[in-house]
Amino acid sequence: MADTDQIDTEDKSSGWRGSREGWLTAAREAFVSSGLDAVKIQPLASRLNLSRTSFYWFFKDRAALLDALLDDWEATNTRSLTDAAGAYAETVTEAALNLVAVFMEGGPFEAGLDLAVRGWAHQSEDVAARVNAADAERLAAIRAMFERFGYAPVEADVRARTVYLVQIGYISMQVVEDMATRMARIPGYIHTFTGQSPTEAELRRFHAQCGFDEGR
Known part of the structure; x- marks a missing residue:
């Protein structure tokens, strides 16, 4: 195989070799559906109907692809949560x-990806450190949300943990719950999380945001 450092960098983003995003998407799908061992260059090339050497136009090696997977996980899940x-x-x-709403079906938080990364963390201290850092960042954002509405720091911390650990529990336990059942529980969850009940107008907006029609 040619030294990848000598490959011309022109047109590395797309073309007959595929694209960086295409390789990353294929890797993410394989990772979520079949685990870390499925993220290998030749099987991904076959999935994309591309040559193995095409991979090296976008990633130095498999380790670089795995690092990109973690970056993608943080950009997708941690950022969606902190933005919300x-x-x-x-x-x-x-x-x-x-x-x-971030965690609801169709929301930006990818539960399968989070579950897969947490499984990976049991095999790698470096990945475990990134998961711990992401959890800390997510909790800090939720804690700041409560503090913004006047909750004392200790109470804000406990409420943030209640919100976050419930959501991660849903993911870790792979809870199967139809939309109507989940929606029926939302007012109770919100009261538990905040100590206040959502208004009917807020719930209607939430239903619309999640694409839920309670009349069906």
């Missing part, structure tokens, strides 16, 4: 609904 926690809301219940 910092989003504008007039009330704490609206803020909590904004946060919960």
Whole structure:
């Protein structure tokens, strides 16, 4: 195989060799569905109908691809959560609904990816460190959300952990729950998380945000 450092960098982003995003998407799908051992260059090349050497136009080696997977996980899951926690809301219940919406079916948080990365963390101290750092960042964002609405730091911390650990529990236990059942529980969850009940108007907006029609 040619020294990848000598490959011309022109047109590395797309073309007949595929694209960096294409390789990364294939790796993410294989990782989530079949685990870390499925993320190997030749099987991914076969999946994409590309040559193995095409891979090296976008990644130095498999380790670089795995690092990119972790970067993608942080950009997808951690950023979606922290953005939601910092989003504008007039009330704490609206803020909590904004946060919960991230985890709902069709939301930006990819539960399967989070579960796969947490499984990977049991095999790698470096990955475990990144997971711990991501958890700390997520909790800090939720804690700041509660503090923004006047909760004392200790109470904000406990409420943040209650919100986050419930959501991660859903993912880790791979809970199967139809949308109607989940929606029926949302007002109770929000009251538990915040100490206040969401208004009917807030719930209607939340349902619309999640694409839920309670009349069906």
